[in-house]
Amino acid sequence: MKQALVDDTEDVSLDFGNEEELAFRKAKIRHPLATFFHLFFRVSAIVTYVCCDWFSRSFVGCFVTVLLLLSFDFWSVKNVTGRLLVGLRWWNHIDEDGKGRWIFEARKASPQHSVATEAEARIFWLGLVICPLIWTVFFFSTLFSLKLEWLALVIAGISLQAANLYGYILCKMGGERDIGKITASFLSQMVFQTASPRDFQKPGLKGLEIHKH
């Protein structure tokens, strides 16, 4: 009898820390704040740009607001949401002798660190890809409607968003140099929701000195 009781208690672990962790692992979106802000700044910038005529007639106010939103978006995507949502990061490192190079890293899947969830990764990449495309459309519409004073803003928007997109694509490519393979696996993930065996590796720094200043 006593043995059975002991066995029973052994099966149930009353460890509340683990429960939280389990809930964390099972959640579809683990960083709701980061996910929200990832999309918030980009979408607000686009909405403000499109609707600025309705809010105020001031060119300067609209310009500065959109520029601020784009800057906040750039900073948060580069420094926070990429790291939290998909485990990627990139930066510029300058050696002692003044040479600069770009470093792209992808986080290894480990028991301590959770791998990116499907929902978060999907939101991240969709937000990252669609917004620069929208800004490119704005570029052509501004150009052809001859509202050239807005062109500076649109070009700034495209540069900032494309920089993040390019950086994260290079992170994702990691050791792979074959863009076709990456695109195929990316698309298949998006469409079929299969978790492909992710090789979260730190790309060899030698292989990825793509920009040598």
Place this chain on the structure above:
Amino acid sequence: MAKAAESSGEPGTTSPRPLMRDLKAVGKKFMHVLYPRKSNTLLRDWDLWGPLILCVTLALMLQRSSVDSEKDGGPQFAEVFVIVWFGAVTITLNSKLLGGNISFFQSLCVLGYCILPLTVAMLVCRLVLLAEQGPINFMVRLFVVIVMFTWSIVASTAFLADSQPPNRKALAIYPVFLFYFVISWMILTFTPQ
């Protein structure tokens, strides 16, 4: 506009508070521009947030208050923006073509941060213009702008000159001179109406 290199050389760790780290880095660079000495900070940990802030501030202060709300300083605002960024990019390309060993973003960083004295000059000029107009007013503004212009040139050459081969220094520096001259001219000829 990438951020400065990650703090501490250990790979795989990130700074726990990237926002404070970046704000401190920007502040430190402003200090280095105000008290230029031979140091590598502007070059090593470059970032473009300072230049963006300065450019926007300068463009905002160069607004004319016009009665007609249709063209409410639109072209002037975008003009300042284009002049600053396009000018900085051109200078950088020039110095790279002359064989300088400074990277594109580092050069943009230095040129942008060294606009700080001229932004201060703009602020002072706007305050001085609140007083009554006249030749004295103009002389005061001229003096302030000349001092700040010299400060900008000294600060930027302190950082940029080393990266050029010795016989090309003048060739690399004169576009910087032109760049800050144009900005000083815009500041000096500014009138509020």
